[in-house]
Amino acid sequence: xxxxxxxxxxxxxxxxxxxxxxxxxxxxxxxxxxxxxxxxxxxxxxxxxxxxxxxxxxxxxxxxxxxxxxxxxxxxxxxxxxxxxxxxxxxxxxxxxxxxxxxxxxxxxxxxxxxxxxxxxxxxxxxxxxxxxxxxxxxxxxxxxxxxxxxxxxxxxxxxxxxxxxxxxxxxxxxxxxxxxxxxxxxxxxxxxxxxxxxxxxxxxxxxxxxxxxxxxxxxxxxxxxxxxxxxxxxxxxxxxxxxxxxxxxxxxxxxxxxxxxxxxxxxxxxxxxxxxxxxxxxxxxxxxxxxxxxxxxxxxxxxxxxxxxxxxxxxxxxxxxx
Numbered sequence: 001x002x003x004x005x006x007x008x009x010x011x012x013x014x015x016x017x018x019x020x021x022x023x024x025x026x027x028x029x030x031x032x033x034x035x036x037x038x039x040x041x042x043x044x045x046x047x048x049x050x051x052x053x054x055x056x057x058x059x060x061x062x063x064x065x066x067x068x069x070x071x072x073x074x075x076x077x078x079x080x081x082x083x084x085x086x087x088x089x090x091x092x093x094x095x096x097x098x099x100x101x102x103x104x105x106x107x108x109x110x111x112x113x114x115x116x117x118x119x120x121x122x123x124x125x126x127x128x129x130x131x132x133x134x135x136x137x138x139x140x141x142x143x144x145x146x147x148x149x150x151x152x153x154x155x156x157x158x159x160x161x162x163x164x165x166x167x168x169x170x171x172x173x174x175x176x177x178x179x180x181x182x183x184x185x186x187x188x189x190x191x192x193x194x195x196x197x198x199x200x201x202x203x204x205x206x207x208x209x210x211x212x213x214x215x216x217x218x219x220x221x222x223x224x225x226x227x228x229x230x231x232x233x234x235x236x237x238x239x240x241x242x243x244x245x246x247x248x249x250x251x252x253x254x255x256x257x258x259x260x261x262x263x264x265x266x267x268x269x270x271x272x273x274x275x276x277x278x279x280x281x282x283x284x285x286x287x288x289x290x291x292x293x294x295x296x297x298x299x300x301x302x303x304x305x306x307x308x309x310x311x312x313x314x315x316x317x318x319x320x321x322x323x
Contacts, residue, residue: 001025003124008320010061012052018064018321023103024306032072033086033108039125040100040198041067042316043158044219044242045286049098056096056286065100066286069093069124072105085109091117093124095132095299097289100323109147110296111289112242113303123309128157130310132298133285134163137172137217141281146171148214154244155195161311163217164192169305175211177224185198190311212236221245226266234276240282245301 001024009017018093028034046064048054050247072090074224083199086092086109094112096105137159138144150167154160167174173267175194178184182197199205202224213233218227219242229238243265 005103006063007065007320008061008063009050012050012054012057012062015047015050018050020319020321026106028074028076028106030076032076032108033072033074033112035068035070035092035094035105035107036071036073036122037068037100037103038068039106040065040318041125041127041129043067043129044244045129056284057095063099065096065098065102067093067095067125067127067129068100068275069121069127070105079104086112091115091121091124091225093128093129095285095289095295103318104171108145108292110292111299113299116309120311122315126301126310126312128299129285130158130288131162131287131302131307133159133241134166134217135302135305136283136285136288136298137241138163138166141239141283142215142217142237144170144172144215147173148182149173149175149211151213151216151231153173153175153177153193153216153224153228154162154179154220156186157219158310159219159241160217161187161190162307165307166305167202168192169307172215176214198224203230206231215239217241219244220263228264229268229278229280234277238278238279238280240280241284 003022004025006021006023007018009022030152033048043066045054045066049057049064072086072088072092073087075088092112093115094107096107096111099105144150144167150172152160152163152174155164156178160176164174164176176187176192176263177196177198181197184197187195206227212231212233214233216232218225218228218238218240221243222245232238273279
């Protein structure tokens with residue numbers, strides 16, 4: 001019987017629980033296509049899910065992985081059937097609500113888009129989730145407009161870097177923040193001149209720039225988020241899609257410190273927001289997966305954007321997913 005190789009964890013709680021397994025390959029469901037996976041994206045959300053810090057984590061055993069790229073190997077129909085959105089041999093990239101860490105993925109065509117001919121599978125696997133997050137934050141929630149000044153935190157990360165590119169493409173003026181000189185240098189080499197290396201007193205640092213912002217994209221939280229909200233122009237929007245400040249790090253994570261930071265997180269008074277004419281919005285992209293029409297529309301929009309292939313910082317062999 002044909003099998004599929006998967007990386008599965010029996011439950012959330014530790015990265016060490018991730019185990020490679022062989023499973024029987026199930027029959028292809030009606031309306032799905034089977035993709036032989038050549039590359040899988042590794043996202044912050046995967047780490048959150050495996051450690052039990054992600055609200056969307058499935059109960060019990062699950063397979064992580066939210067984005068992938070590969071080749072269509074089965075459409076469930078005659079390969080000459082023109083009614084099929086994809087044909088055997090098509091190179092694709094796609095998103096899934098978990099289940100990406102597999103040697104093959106069965107997907108509805110609505111969650112797939114063609115992989116550009118000049119992109120590698122690795123680049124394709126690094127594109128969908130990060131770019132969808134940046135695009136949704138900037139356009140759907142952020143209502144970005146030409147000429148606006150946009151503050152983008154963690155600008156050298158996957159989502160942040162895509163947001164910097166998209167904001168520039170849309171005629172806005174992005175200002176990126178990073179945590180180290182090396183990351184600032186990387187962004188400047190890519191042509192982004194307005195980059196801040198975050199300092200301990202970030203509120204003062206922002207004030208000294210003399211700038212206020214029309215839109216802020218934040219996945220850090222804490223004092224960085226608080227200072228960013230204070231730096232918004234009237235009609236400004238703070239869009240939040242993560243909270244790295246509350247994430248325990250290292251081999252011996254300090255959960256008590258993370259909990260303390262969580263308890264001291266920024267809180268917003270809606271009456272004050274009315275008076276100051278500023279707003280806060282937040283989202284988790286994974287819930288959009290359930291809204292097929294919205295997800296299909298967003299993926300279609302991405303195909304109309306002339307973006308270069310994404311930057312890939314690291315690559316790991318599939319057999320080393322647990323490392």
